[in-house]
Amino acid sequence: MRLHAANVTFAFHRTLVLDDVSLTVEGGNCVALVGESGAGKTTLLRCFNRMVAPLSGEVSVGGTDVALQPVAELRRRLGYVPQHGGLLPHWTILRNVALVPDLLRQPDASTTALAALERVGLAPEFAHRYPNQLSGGQRQRVALARAMAARPQAMLMDEPFGALDAISRSELQTLCSAIRRELRITTLLVTHDLLEAELLADEIAVMRQGRIEQQGTLEALLAAPATDYVASLLERALPKREARA
Amino acid sequence: MTRRAIALVVVLACTGLAGGRAQAQTEGARGRPIVVASKPFAESYLLAEMFAQLLEHHGVSVTRVQGLGSTEVVFAAVRSGSVDVYPEYTGTGLTAVLNDQLAPEQRADPRAVFTHVSNAFASRFGVRWLPPLGFENTFAMAVRPDTAQQYGLRSLSDLSRARANLRAGFTADFIDRPDGLRGLRTSYSIDPASVQPLSPALKYQALASGSVDIIDGFSTDGLVARYQLVVLLDDRRFFPPYEAAAVLSARAAGQAEVVSALTLLSGKVSESTMRELNRRVEVDREDIAVVAASALRGLALVSAGDAAGPTGIAGASGLPGYLWQRRWALLTHTMRHLWLVALALTLGALVAVPLGLMLERFRRLAASVLSALGILQTIPSIALLAFMVPLLGIGMVPALVALWLYALLPMVRATYGGVRDADPDAVEAAEALGMTAVQLLINVRLPLAAPVIMAGVRTAAVITVGAATLAAFIGAGGLGEPIVTGLALADSRMVLSGALPAAALAVVVDGVLALVEQRLRPAHLRVSSPVDRP
Numbered sequence: 001m002r003l004h005a006a007n008v009t010f011a012f013h014r015t016l017v018l019d020d021v022s023l024t025v026e027g028g029n030c031v032a033l034v035g036e037s038g039a040g041k042t043t044l045l046r047c048f049n050r051m052v053a054p055l056s057g058e059v060s061v062g063g064t065d066v067a068l069q070p071v072a073e074l075r076r077r078l079g080y081v082p083q084h085g086g087l088l089p090h091w092t093i094l095r096n097v098a099l100v101p102d103l104l105r106q107p108d109a110s111t112t113a114l115a116a117l118e119r120v121g122l123a124p125e126f127a128h129r130y131p132n133q134l135s136g137g138q139r140q141r142v143a144l145a146r147a148m149a150a151r152p153q154a155m156l157m158d159e160p161f162g163a164l165d166a167i168s169r170s171e172l173q174t175l176c177s178a179i180r181r182e183l184r185i186t187t188l189l190v191t192h193d194l195l196e197a198e199l200l201a202d203e204i205a206v207m208r209q210g211r212i213e214q215q216g217t218l219e220a221l222l223a224a225p226a227t228d229y230v231a232s233l234l235e236r237a238l239p240k241r242e243a244r245a
Numbered sequence: 246m247t248r249r250a251i252a253l254v255v256v257l258a259c260t261g262l263a264g265g266r267a268q269a270q271t272e273g274a275r276g277r278p279i280v281v282a283s284k285p286f287a288e289s290y291l292l293a294e295m296f297a298q299l300l301e302h303h304g305v306s307v308t309r310v311q312g313l314g315s316t317e318v319v320f321a322a323v324r325s326g327s328v329d330v331y332p333e334y335t336g337t338g339l340t341a342v343l344n345d346q347l348a349p350e351q352r353a354d355p356r357a358v359f360t361h362v363s364n365a366f367a368s369r370f371g372v373r374w375l376p377p378l379g380f381e382n383t384f385a386m387a388v389r390p391d392t393a394q395q396y397g398l399r400s401l402s403d404l405s406r407a408r409a410n411l412r413a414g415f416t417a418d419f420i421d422r423p424d425g426l427r428g429l430r431t432s433y434s435i436d437p438a439s440v441q442p443l444s445p446a447l448k449y450q451a452l453a454s455g456s457v458d459i460i461d462g463f464s465t466d467g468l469v470a471r472y473q474l475v476v477l478l479d480d481r482r483f484f485p486p487y488e489a490a491a492v493l494s495a496r497a498a499g500q501a502e503v504v505s506a507l508t509l510l511s512g513k514v515s516e517s518t519m520r521e522l523n524r525r526v527e528v529d530r531e532d533i534a535v536v537a538a539s540a541l542r543g544l545a546l547v548s549a550g551d552a553a554g555p556t557g558i559a560g561a562s563g564l565p566g567y568l569w570q571r572r573w574a575l576l577t578h579t580m581r582h583l584w585l586v587a588l589a590l591t592l593g594a595l596v597a598v599p600l601g602l603m604l605e606r607f608r609r610l611a612a613s614v615l616s617a618l619g620i621l622q623t624i625p626s627i628a629l630l631a632f633m634v635p636l637l638g639i640g641m642v643p644a645l646v647a648l649w650l651y652a653l654l655p656m657v658r659a660t661y662g663g664v665r666d667a668d669p670d671a672v673e674a675a676e677a678l679g680m681t682a683v684q685l686l687i688n689v690r691l692p693l694a695a696p697v698i699m700a701g702v703r704t705a706a707v708i709t710v711g712a713a714t715l716a717a718f719i720g721a722g723g724l725g726e727p728i729v730t731g732l733a734l735a736d737s738r739m740v741l742s743g744a745l746p747a748a749a750l751a752v753v754v755d756g757v758l759a760l761v762e763q764r765l766r767p768a769h770l771r772v773s774s775p776v777d778r779p
Contacts (some may be wrong), residue, residue, distance in 0.1 A: 049677050076679035086674025090692050090767030103679050130769040147676070156677075 001062045001153035002027045003048055007056030010043055017043045018054065019210035025154075025203075029055060030180060030187040031215070032197030034233070035207035041190040044207070045156050050187065062153060076103050079147030079185070083162050085139045093117070093142050094127035100150040116137045116149035117142070120157045137168030144176060151234035154186040161196065173199050191236040194237035206230050246604065278306040279497055282328040282639075282720070285312040285733040287526045287533075288465060288519065289381060290488075292332035294537035296507060298489060300330075302547045303506040310639060312729040316341045316717030317638070318631050320719075325371045327638030329497035330507065334382060336487035338374075339360040353482035355381070359490070373498035376511035377488040379517045384419070384484045384701070385476040392458050393475040400478035402574070404432045404459075413437035414448050414457030426483065431485045435492055465516060467524030467603075484546065489514070493562040513544050526734060533734075556624065567738045568745075575727070579746050582723035585716060586709045586754070589645055593652030593705060601652075601660025602686070611661055618654040625713045630719050644713070644721030649714050652705040659701020663694030692767050699762035703755055710751040714743065724750070 003025040009020040017040045025031040028178050029224060033041040046052040047059045059066045066074055079100075087096050095102075096118050101109035120141040127167055140161065145156055160176070161169040177200050180187060197204050198218055201235055205215040206229070214226035222238075225231035279635055283293035296305045302650045310328065315321045320342055322328035335358050339345055343365050353375075363374035388398060388411075396407040419425040420442060427510055429435045437459065443451055448460040449468040462469060464476055491507045498504060499578030522540050525531045541547045567577065604611040622627075629650065642742050667690045691698075717725030724747040730737030751760075 027424075046677075051673075051677055059376075069369060073677045075677055080674065080677040081457075082670060082674050082677070084670045086459050086670040086677075088671045088689060089668055089769045092768075099675070100678055103684075132769050 003154055004060045008054045010054045011181055016210050021212055025188050027186050028184040030201045031203045031205055032189045032191055032201035033125045033205050033207055035197055039207040040210040041207050044220050045190050047157055049075045076100055077153045079152035081147045081157040081160040083159040085143040086236055089131050092128050097146045097149050099146055112169050113149055116145040120145040137164055157189045159190055201229055253712050254302045257336055278308045278309045279329045281373050282310045282312055282313050282331040284319055285729050287734050288523050289332055290533050291522055291526055294533050296330050298537055298541055300506050305430055305492050305502055310720035312733055313720055318634050319437055321634040322639045323372055323494050325638055326494050326496055330487055333492040334487040335359050335362045336485040338486055352485055355486035355488055358486050372461045373493045375491040375507055376513040376707055377490045378510055380514050380516040382465040383487040383488050384462050385462045387462045387474040388459050389638045390475055400480040402434050402480050410438040411458040413440045413459050414443040415461045417442045419461040420465050465519040465523055467527035470520050471525045471528045509546055540707040562737055576725045578726055582713055585713045585723055589648035590652050590706055593649050597653050598660050601657045604661045605664045621650055622654045626715045639720040640719050643719055644716035648709050648712055652709050655701045655704040659687030659698050663697030664690045667693035695765040699765055703758045706754050706758055707751050710754055
């Protein structure tokens, strides 16, 4: 399922947040959007599930303009993992994970949810606990399970591991990478961590001040950085590799 | 279960209102009983009860609404026709209602004042005064007999001549009124050595015990007789005449049997008779109905054995005994109180919760709507209730509307705030995963806001239980009724018999709602978290 944005513009309080941005995530691929805070990464990601409506330009999922798709149905087809998990605190883990299958009225929603929990490495006894009884890493696993439980056509991940400690983050990155490669889900990943981008993504898109400076594989970016900003970003983030190159 | 409960309450509320309407319709304009009202002080209760018994004796059916808030409330009710008869004083009509200035010689003449007041009421308001009952209840400067003897005091002129150094204990009202102390100073050049503001209930004791030497009273106060006080004659007619008379709504004035029955009392009640009757109520604590019946017998307006009324309550029993004796009346008051509160609260919630949700959607409106409701909240309850009378008459409906208005703010604010502040990450994620706005509201926002909303409902409930005691001032009944009557009769047991159940009710209602709140509390707040958050 291909994700595509063409010449997208968005402004908030008279500030240009997205400035004529185009981005493509080929079906089954993972693209990491990297850049500083305020570069417009999250806004661009939220254009795909219509949490943000661009002022101009076209955003399409699977070749169809998102503006032409019923919004709830569109969102149910797109997995979503926000930074803080966004679990519903008053629901059990099982009900949280079964959210999208339930919305889609799948009869075996609980079974699906249990399978998803198992896939992210959480034992069935977690199913009937509440989010506040879990650690941060466990909660983020649940968020991941919830996003993939209904086998979405694409995943939107917004700094999914940004709030975790180093060990949990590394565990989850490995888990996420494995699941992605196994399921071949098209993924758009927002991160400010180039190492994470390298681990999870097929391509990297560097954003700065509402524009995409360059999109390509890490190798391509390293070989020929399009702008000084891309070059300095890579240099700062991956000094060892730079030394080796 | 909740849905069924809500449906039940709505149905009850609708049938309650529909029942009220149906009742009003079948009774029609002429068939409705004559509504006899009084103001909240003993003499007014007594006269109204005499009116009521006299009317009943002549075959007129009567509804009693005793202790209505103030002159403004009763007058507005008579003018609008929701009250038909009440006892009023010409001086009060002149100063408090008409606010007319009369020439001094006219103002000093009771006949002239009565003519002026009754003509003005008839032409301006369509309200009719029957001929005066025969006594005046005017401001009375009272002194102890020994003071009167020492300075040779019989009138206020004597007092000004004597230049006695008297310590005064006046009610705050009297100290401020232009026809009170200020007027006394100018027209009689009376200047007390000291003026102490005293509450009406205390001033007689203060005078009797010698703490003060002169007080302002009313000429027919029962306590004047009890303490054998000397009332100084207002020989320059500084105070306007306060002749008591029955005041009739246009509807009652149009019914010959009402007019002829009540006119039987005109000119029959002397000042000494009234003072004696007041003494029996205020000092001997006899039941008002009993005193009224014996007064009518004494005037030969009803035959002996007629209009027996309930027997007086034994004065000796303590508060628990008193409460026990009045248990059925108290139960009725409590049920009515609960009904008022429940209805006001339910109707309030039916508006407040949707309004709070709407404000959360259109937040630009929130500040102005909430401050408008806040202003409403700052209006004193008694004033808000009084505002309702010209619009909605007296009784249950205006009380309900006022209480409903009071209940709104806490519930609107709680709903708005609770829904607005519901875990934003969770709300955002649920929306991004495809919940519709309605699903989001029902499954996420409302459950997360439930504890805050319930806290608002509890606040509103406690406020309403308290404010509903004031509903008695506009004839809505409830636990305020014994409080108002008890205050009027200076009967602390009666006050407590309303105040204690009302306080208990507030505690019980709050407790019951706390249980409901616990049941509505989202599941995650009920479980303790065994894992420390990182």
